[in-house]
Amino acid sequence: MSPALEKVEQLLKQLPGLGYRSAERIALHLLVEKPERLGPLIASLQAASTALRRCPVTGNLTEGETCAIYADPARHQEVTCVVETVPDLMAIERSGVFRGVYHVLHGKLSPLHGVGPDQLNFASLKKRIAEGEVQEVILALSNDIEGEATCHYIQDELLAGREDIALSRIGFGLPSGGGITYADSATLRSALDGRRQF
């Protein structure tokens, strides 16, 4: 086999979600089957990599000064939803139910993975809180130990003495339209724990 092709496959395989077979398919597709797609792909990747940057306020991706959601005057800037990653933000955004703005931490606290407060996007959240633009914080972090610890950290460290700011954490429970029969017991437990007045 060609060493050049192998190199391409090797690099593609390192991308998230791609295994050996998909890497091979993509490499052959771009180099042999549809070489005309290669140029535009390279150009668009390069253009995006120079244009895109982290929004200094929210941590979301942006091409402008601040991210489009934050800059949108129709969004409620005083309500901030804290998420771990940009895909998490996109998932909530797709649901179309949230009209506030976001704050992306780019991870969660995990000493085992070498992630401490300095590795997370806490500084600009602190600044946003100090400047008084935040009146409500919604924590949309994962339901594991690391997500839990990150929530406590935000509450104790970033929101200490700020009882004026409403703080809540998203509920964990049954998927919409899902029946109870097939739910696993851990999910049912959170659904019952998080039940509310009807």
Added chain:
Amino acid sequence: MELRQLNAENFRNIPLVSLRFEGASTFLLGRNGQGKSNLLEAAGLITALRSFRTSETRAMVRYGEKQARVYYVCEREGEGTSEITLTLSGGKKQVSCDDEQVHRLGDFLGRFPSVTLAAEDIQLVRGSPGLRRRFLDITLSATSTDYFEALRRYHRALKERNQLLKLRSPREAELLAFDKALAPAAVTVCRFRAEALAKLNTQLAEAYATVSESAETPELRYRANAEWSDEEAVLRALHDDRSADLALKTTRHGPHRDDLGFVLAGRAAREYASDGQQRSYVIALRLAQMVCFQKASGVAPVVLADDVLGELDPQRRRAFWRAVSPDQQVIATGTEPPPGDERDWSVLEVSAGSFQPHTEA
């Protein structure tokens, strides 16, 4: 529960074996080192995915092979049969049940209950606290999903916290954040352990009376390493321990350091009980575990007896069989053929990892 079929591939010294179990009583007969215990070990994995001999998954894969597989056909009374495949590779375990991969292990544990009696059980009395915690954790995980989840979260939180303690100068706020994440799981683990022991003790006393035919009362005492009854207590304790924890770079107190006291007639069984009493004690403990599993899962566990009954005198042996229902499935091993009057054994001869029906010479 009945185990109808068991296939094992590259499991310990077994390259490939396919066994059907007819009737309620199977006896695996063979010299030492032929693979009898390995087969029982494979069978016992179905309950809590934990081996009675090792906590190293890798050790169960045949030397030089990448993965081991065990395939089970089980029947739960009134529910028909299920096919379960367990794959062990690279220290990891994967389970599929009726062609669907099991993602939530907590829901699988204990569904197919079995109890293993092995010579190593005596170490529960004599050995280190870790063995006794393991016994308790397996028993509880197989009877309660909530316990299994809480234990998993506790150990994850503990690992994160210990990693944090190893850093040069961890921040107070970060430590506190993980203390708070750890606290609810720790409280749940402690509460479950204390409650479970109360129940287990009732069963244990009954079983001990049957097996030993003596009047002493056995009791498992919960030697909690820390009095963690509620979250505030945990946070207070972790806070008070902080500087010592930081100096030693590990969490010194908590349910991960709990122990069980094996007590007989008010005295420590390890020091004061005779060899025979200690053996009766652990057999009674397994019988108690059997009753717990039966109550939690609603079906009678399979009894896997690894060469231990040979050590009992005839009287205790008969007493043991009285505690196991005649139609409950038993798979036993031994180097000598079993007495024919106990159960209607079908005997398989084991030699170098292969299993053949026994023919009278």
